Amino acid sequence: GTAVLCKQIKPNSNQHGKYCTRKSKEIIRAPGSCLVRCSKKWKVDLMSIIPHSYAFVALKLFLVKFLYIYVYTEKEKIAIALYPYDAIHAEDLGFKKGEKHGEWWKAKSLTSRKEGFIPSNYVAEADTIETEEWFFKDIARKDAERQLLAPANKPGSYLIRESETSKGSYSLSIRDVDAQGLDVVKHYKIRSLDNGGYYISPKITFNDINSMIKHYHKQPDGLCRKLEKPCEKPKAQKPWDKDAWEISKESIKMVKKLGAGQFGEVWMAYYNNSTKVAVKTLKPGTMSVEAFLEEANLMKTLQHDRLVRLYAVVTKTEPIYIITEFMANGSLLDFLKSAAGCKVQLPKLIDFSAQIAEGMAYIEKKNYIHRDLRAANVLVSDSLLCKIADFGLARVIEDDQYTAREGAKFPIKWTAPEAINYGSFTIKSDMWSFGVLLYEIITYGKNPYPGMSNSEVMSSVQRGYRMPRPENCPTELYEIMTSCWKSKPDDRPTFDYIQSVLDDFYTATEGQYQQQP
Structure with missing residues (x-):
């Protein structure tokens, strides 16, 4: 969503940009239909409120003393960290899983280079189903099966997901073992009651999904088996710096050689000492830099969950480096x-x-x-x-x-x-x-x-x-x-x-x- 001003604010003659204060009750409309309100007396630079493709809430803070920003819709909301976040840039703020905030974490927009806040996909609104370890948002049935059948999970691992076929409904997916000893995933519809409760079997109903989960942890009660532990969640991928396409060799630290092929080597490496990546080095003469860059610029536009993400290149000096996401199990x-x-x-x-x-x-x-x-x-x-x-x-x-x-x-x-x-x-x-x-x-x-x-x-x-x-x-x-x-x-x-x-x-x-x- 594009950030817009709900009320015209007069420029402050002493400072660059437009500012608001609690006193004048100006409100900013931010992405995600949230209202961002400034604390009493302190000022915010509104010129830097921009949309961001990586879902950063991109607000540049003009810190006069100490600024708190609260998020409102009908009422104030508190967000909880779903994943730990290690700062990538000097202006980023790292945090631990489970931390709550009364202020936004300041970060750096990868597109605008403006100061802003932490990635929105690393947090969720407190006191909602999205903060639960067992809830997987925006996951298809097939991908739910893949997650549950991953090596980190065992029979009895489970997750709750939004139903693909019934909008507004949920499904319970459980890892089980069939008669042949093969790992399988069973799916159960979670049905809603008119009074707001939930049930899988009409024999027993629950006020909320949390109560349902606790019950089936104690006994299967008609399910294929009792629930053991939530499915392991893959960590949300750190957004790559969109401006970092042609990067310097100095920003790459080679750590471990993973293999060698006809046209070069593959290494596990770190970009800026923080992001784990794979680096393919191409033997000199393998391809012209011009032809490679032309193809690479097309390749980087292809982005899909089943394609290895192309992050960046090094072409100023040979050998050419191709920087991609790291895949732990190799080819x-x-x-x-x-x-x-x-x-x-x-x-x-x-x-x-x-x-x-x-x-x-x-x-x-x-x-x-x-x-x-x-x-x-x-x-x-x-x-x-x-x-x-x-x-x-x-x-x-x-x-x-x-x-x-x-x-x-x-x-x-x-x-x-x-x-x-x-x-x-x-x-x-x-x-x-x-x-x-x-x-x-x-x-x-x-x-x-x-x-x-x-x-x-x-x-x-x-x-x-x-x-x-x-x-x-x-x-x-x-x-x-x-x-x-x-x-x-x-x-x-x-x-x-x-x-x-x-x-x-x-x-x-x-x-x-x-x-x-």
Whole structure:
């Protein structure tokens, strides 16, 4: 929301800007339909009230003595910190989880560079459901399942979320174990009473959701199991400094080398000694700075939960640095081969596939092309969420061993025939690569076309050969793989369609919600 003045205020002749005092009862309308009122006698610089894309309430304080600012709608509200916040800039104010405030925490707007306050996504209004550890706002059913099935949670972990299908209603999601010993998530509708109470089973009703939670902590009373502990919440992502695109090498502190590839190394690092990031260093000569920057400027506009976020670049001196968000479990290929990855069961493998399809559906919608989709270019978080990396980079690589399609570095086994033969890269050639990626996932990272050289793969595929169904691969998944490998690009499905099929792979024959206990 754009900040506006509710009442015209005369400029103070002695100071720059416009000011208000409690005495004259001027009120400022701030984002989020809140009213910000100034304390008695103290003054505020109104010129710096601006909207901010990272949901900072961007107010620059002109501190005469000591200023308190209160937030009003019908009555004063107090906000509680949901996450600890470590100051990134000198003007930021760190705080601890659970702290309350009678004044705004001053911070620095990443867009305007004006002084302001802490990120709004790190706080919630006190005495509302949003401050409860078990409440997850704006989370879809599928993502609720992913959160609950993350390694940090156990059977009995639960969360309350807003219902996707019934506006204004809530759902209870609980992690459970089925008859085969597989981890599953059960969902229960929380229904409202006319008098304002709630119930899951009409046999027992509650005045509020807190009372309901306490009851089901003591006994299951018809649920699949009793509630144990709230689902672990992923920490809200710190907003990146929007002005920090071309950054200095000195602002990056390399900490740990994570790996090395054909075109450079990957490091875990810190930006400004505060924000953990991943840094990809490119070997000199890998690509021209101009071509890279042109592509990178396009890449940074692609922002989705299933795409690795591109933060910044270093291009003034070689090697080029690419700064992205850090993903704790590294590449999907390495994770699948690891001790933890080998234990991942089929439903989670299908979910990995669905997450990648979701990211590619976004790329498809944006009329973009990845060009190098494979397990090595998908990253995994500590809560086993997948994000697609390196989208678009393949287009600007200048290495002869890569650009020559028969070169040793070219990913022949993942590349569609029309892209190999004619250089025709489209979203449909990405779909071919996705089929090979499904093979990598279901085989826990095995090399596709085992025992075959690149030239053998090229000639065999040209003659109509397709990889056989891997052991333990469901027939339905293999059918998706072969649909990705249709000879005619237009006969291959869309990522939007494949995402819907994979999302419903196990739920198509099940009811959305458990029956009332």
